[in-house]
Amino acid sequence: MSATLADAQPETITGATLAQFIGTTRYYRYTMGLILTDGAAYLVRNGAAWLLDIVASARLVPAVRRAEFECWTLRVDLTKHCAEVVCTDGNGEREANILYRQPVGYTDFPLAELKLYVVADSDPGKVVMLASEY
Structure with a gap:
């Protein structure tokens, strides 16, 4: 089920590249149960x-930890x-809807904006995905 995040030469993140992710073929274990x-x-x-580290560190906030669904927005x-x-x-x-x-x-x-969704899974953890993968 899980794979490792191997080190490779980084690519420039673009909206066009991110839009190509419309599902997933693998799951990768991260930190804090993500x-x-x-x-x-x-x-x-x-x-x-660093962005996923922010999402992971927010697991310490009770309102975030309890949420069944999280919508994360990065505005640059x-x-x-x-x-x-x-x-x-x-x-x-x-x-009233802001958790963190x-x-x-x-x-x-x-990019000026990026949205991530985090959803509870039956596995003990939460799945983090791009909005296009939801």
């Missing part, structure tokens, strides 16, 4: 492991090279 799809593993292999200011990561319960970004928020002081992430 399981990554092919698309999420691609992010890790290509310089965005491409001119200032800073960002914000917001996790909601999937019902919009009203304050974290500023990112510096990033070279190349």
Whole structure:
């Protein structure tokens, strides 16, 4: 069921490349009980492991840990090279729906926005996927 995240020469992350992930052929065990799809593993292999580390560290927040569904949004200011990561319960970004928020002081992430979904699985863990893989 699981494979390793082998080190390889990183590629530049593009919207077109991410859009090609529409399902998964393998699952990759990550940290804090997270399981990554092919698309999420691609992010890790290509310089965005820090984003998945934020998702993993948020497992310590009770509201996030209890959520059956998490919608993670990374919004990047491409001119200032800073960002914000917001996790909601999937019902919009009203304050009542926000489970976690974290500023990112510096990033070279190349896209203005990225969405990840995290869903509870029957396995003891949660599956992290690109929105296109949902």
